[in-house]
Amino acid sequence: MIATATTPDARTALLDACARALDHPGACLREWKQRHPAAHVVGYFPTYVPTELIYACGALPTGLWGGSIAVSRANAYIQQFTCSIVRSTTEYALHGAFDQLDAVLFPPICDSAKLVASIWALNFSERFMVDMVTLPERLDSDASVAYLAAELRRVGATLAQKLGVTIDDGALACAIDRCNRLRASQQAFCSRRATLEATMPLAHAAAVLKAGTLMHADDYLPLLDAFLAELTSDARSRRSKIPVVVSGLACQLPHPDFLALFDEAGFAVVGDDLLLGMCGGVAVATGGDPYLALARAFTQGPPLATRHHDTIHRHEFILDQWQRGAARGVVFLVPKFCEPEWFDLRYLKAEMEKRGIPNLVLDFDEDPTGFGPVLTRLEAFAEILM
Amino acid sequence: MSHFAGVDIGSLAIKCVIVNDAMDIVAKAVVPTGARVAQAGEAALRAALESGGVDPVSIALTIATGYGRKRVAADARVTEITCHARGAVHLFPGTRTVLDIGGQDTKAIRVGAKGEVANFAMNDKCAAGTGRFLEVMARALEVDLEDLGPLSRESTKPQTISSFCTVFGESEVVSHIADGAEIKDIARGLHAAIAQRVIGLLKRVGIEAELTMSGGVARNVGMRDAIERELGLTLNVSDESQIIGALGAALIARQRYLNTGEEPR
Ligand code: SF4
Numbered sequence: 001m002i003a004t005a006t007t008p009d010a011r012t013a014l015l016d017a018c019a020r021a022l023d024h025p026g027a028c029l030r031e032w033k034q035r036h037p038a039a040h041v042v043g044y045f046p047t048y049v050p051t052e053l054i055y056a057c058g059a060l061p062t063g064l065w066g067g068s069i070a071v072s073r074a075n076a077y078i079q080q081f082t083c084s085i086v087r088s089t090t091e092y093a094l095h096g097a098f099d100q101l102d103a104v105l106f107p108p109i110c111d112s113a114k115l116v117a118s119i120w121a122l123n124f125s126e127r128f129m130v131d132m133v134t135l136p137e138r139l140d141s142d143a144s145v146a147y148l149a150a151e152l153r154r155v156g157a158t159l160a161q162k163l164g165v166t167i168d169d170g171a172l173a174c175a176i177d178r179c180n181r182l183r184a185s186q187q188a189f190c191s192r193r194a195t196l197e198a199t200m201p202l203a204h205a206a207a208v209l210k211a212g213t214l215m216h217a218d219d220y221l222p223l224l225d226a227f228l229a230e231l232t233s234d235a236r237s238r239r240s241k242i243p244v245v246v247s248g249l250a251c252q253l254p255h256p257d258f259l260a261l262f263d264e265a266g267f268a269v270v271g272d273d274l275l276l277g278m279c280g281g282v283a284v285a286t287g288g289d290p291y292l293a294l295a296r297a298f299t300q301g302p303p304l305a306t307r308h309h310d311t312i313h314r315h316e317f318i319l320d321q322w323q324r325g326a327a328r329g330v331v332f333l334v335p336k337f338c339e340p341e342w343f344d345l346r347y348l349k350a351e352m353e354k355r356g357i358p359n360l361v362l363d364f365d366e367d368p369t370g371f372g373p374v375l376t377r378l379e380a381f382a383e384i385l386m
Numbered sequence: 387m388s389h390f391a392g393v394d395i396g397s398l399a400i401k402c403v404i405v406n407d408a409m410d411i412v413a414k415a416v417v418p419t420g421a422r423v424a425q426a427g428e429a430a431l432r433a434a435l436e437s438g439g440v441d442p443v444s445i446a447l448t449i450a451t452g453y454g455r456k457r458v459a460a461d462a463r464v465t466e467i468t469c470h471a472r473g474a475v476h477l478f479p480g481t482r483t484v485l486d487i488g489g490q491d492t493k494a495i496r497v498g499a500k501g502e503v504a505n506f507a508m509n510d511k512c513a514a515g516t517g518r519f520l521e522v523m524a525r526a527l528e529v530d531l532e533d534l535g536p537l538s539r540e541s542t543k544p545q546t547i548s549s550f551c552t553v554f555g556e557s558e559v560v561s562h563i564a565d566g567a568e569i570k571d572i573a574r575g576l577h578a579a580i581a582q583r584v585i586g587l588l589k590r591v592g593i594e595a596e597l598t599m600s601g602g603v604a605r606n607v608g609m610r611d612a613i614e615r616e617l618g619l620t621l622n623v624s625d626e627s628q629i630i631g632a633l634g635a636a637l638i639a640r641q642r643y644l645n646t647g648e649e650p651r
Contacts, residue, residue: 363510372453373491373508380467384503 010227015204017223018211025214029100032060032216040102040163045113046251047277047306049105049133050294053156055175056167063213064089068255068368077119083337084365085252086116093124103129103162109251109306110340129162131155139299139309148295172290182217185224186279192231193271202246202269203259209275210253241268242385245321248274248333249305249341254364258371265378270325273317277304305340314344315351322357328385329358336365358384388446390643392635393427394466395454398489401632402430404440405640413438414629427458447639451631464638466631467495467506473634474598475501478622482594485584487603489517494588507590517603519552523576526559527569534573535608541574573608581612598622600630
């Protein structure tokens with residue numbers, strides 16, 4: 001129905017900064033540390049850790065994403081039938097790629113993440129502090145909120161002590177405000193996905209969101225907001241493209257060349273939940289106990305393969321995107337050996353099939369080669385939907 | 387009279403089929419793919435034209451399919467999934483499931499009555515459950531690939547090959563040879579191992595009769611026996627099984643030309 005336009009400057013500035021953050025994370029960190037010599041850097045494993053606590057320590061939160069590294073040394077620690085992100089991040093860590101970090105926080109999103117957290121704690125704690133933010137399983141009880149508030153207080157205090165700072169209420173309020181603004185802008189970006197599609201294909205849109213987990217919000221937000229302010233609709237249509245929704249786990253993304261195949265196969269991605277775990281979530285309330293507010297916001301966040309609600313269901317989000325984008329099909333992107341996502345997939349497919357929604361499952365790892373069969377699958381799916 | 391060409395660029399062979407307005411196959415050719423795919427694609431088309439005495443000017447539309455479809459000159463490109471489905475339903479109108487075991491990959495396809503694809507699954511990057519697996523094992527057994535199927539029919543004491551993986555499978559074959567097992571019995575075990583693998587793929591799309599087998603491996607009687615034994619149903623297999631993808635491409639070319647009135651080249 002609509003296509004979009006922004007001045008090339010806002011779009012280019014945003015994409016260039018994001019590409020640099022993704023392609024040269026080490027160099028970007030070094031530059032940031034030069035500009036902020038007294039500040040610290042805290043890495044975090046996807047999907048959820050309270051970045052507010054990291055900002056409140058005056059530190060830069062930076063996501064640990066792994067990548068297309070040939071895994072060899074990590075094989076001595078982690079079995080091969082484990083998802084690629086835990087293997088590649090560990091390989092990077094063994095090569096010293098994270099030695100600039102002062103601390104690393106892990107969420108217990110799955111057995112693999114718990115395993116890698118304990119391997120890192122055993123092997124790397126002389127280089128940086130390793131801690132686990134132990135999240136509650138049940139999300140619908142007041143006891144969970146109270147428990148998580150206490151856990152966040154503990155994590156904040158441990159981190160602050162390690163970094164030699166204190167977290168005062170003012171700093172935490174300021175950090176909460178910053179992260180609320182970041183989430184709001186990223187969600188505005190996501191909710192305009194269908195509009196965005198004409199000028200920004202999936203691979204670039206995913207890069208923009210991913211870069212938001214690497215860059216400091218104060219550097220990233222002005223670029224994103226400038227882009228959003230100039231994003232206007234025009235009358236050009238995407239008539240020749242096939243609208244689809246893409247759904248996948250929020251903790252691992254396929255290689256950009258893999259995501260670019262959606263364009264090559266003739267799809268317009270009008271909705272996705274690819275980075276919902278990192279960028280989704282409700283605003284944290286201000287005023288009152290900030291730890292309780294953070295805990296409450298976590299329990300109200302969107303359902304993910306790694307965060308199940310009893311009353312809000314993941315397929316409802318996909319269906320909503322499907323309806324709003326007038327999509328013709330759904331493509332599930334599932335990391336190889338990812339237990340939470342394969343567990344959800346069966347139910348998600350059943351929900352789609354119940355409604356007669358055509359769907360395709362593509363599995364992936366971080367290997368940057370051999371995309372020919374993926375393109376064939378996507379093109380065959382396009383031929384079904386034509 | 388107009389003609390329509392389908393060129394299926396497989397990893398080992400390029401298949402070309404030419405059909406006329408009435409959907410009859412008027413010419414076909416199979417040439418090795420080799421390293422120069424574009425030239426081999428042209429050679430396959432030339433060979434088909436010559437074999438059927440078809441005037442090149444009468445070719446109204448050419449569609450390329452197969453893994454190398456983007457590397458040859460054609461009016462349009464369609465995936466091998468869609469083309470195999472179309473070709474299989476043309477030869478066996480009752481087809482609801484297609485199994486294509488090719489040199490490098492294997493596909494299970496569920497189809498509707500008009501040959502449209504309803505669902506499909508493809509094997510992963512590795513050679514397990516493909517023609518390549520058989521090729522490697524034939525070499526390990528020191529028999530010609532073509533003899534592997536007939537040999538397996540003579541088996542009296544089938545051996546078990548438990549590994550799907552080509553590398554581990556080859557080690558198993560070697561250890562069976564060392565234990566003095568007969569080649570015919572090992573061959574039977576190999577076909578059973580692939581059958582189990584491809585049936586897993588078929589189950590992902592749902593098996594509905596009739597099941598038509600396409601691709602070069604369909605010519606292997608040992609493979610067909612193994613699948614039929616496992617599934618308890620009879621497969622549709624045509625003498626044209628190797629060219630079903632190219633046939634589907636040619637039929638889609640015809641359909642597109644007649645529906646859209648695209649101008650001849
Ligand atoms: S990709 Fe899946 S298995 Fe791997 S860390 Fe993420 S949630 Fe866990």
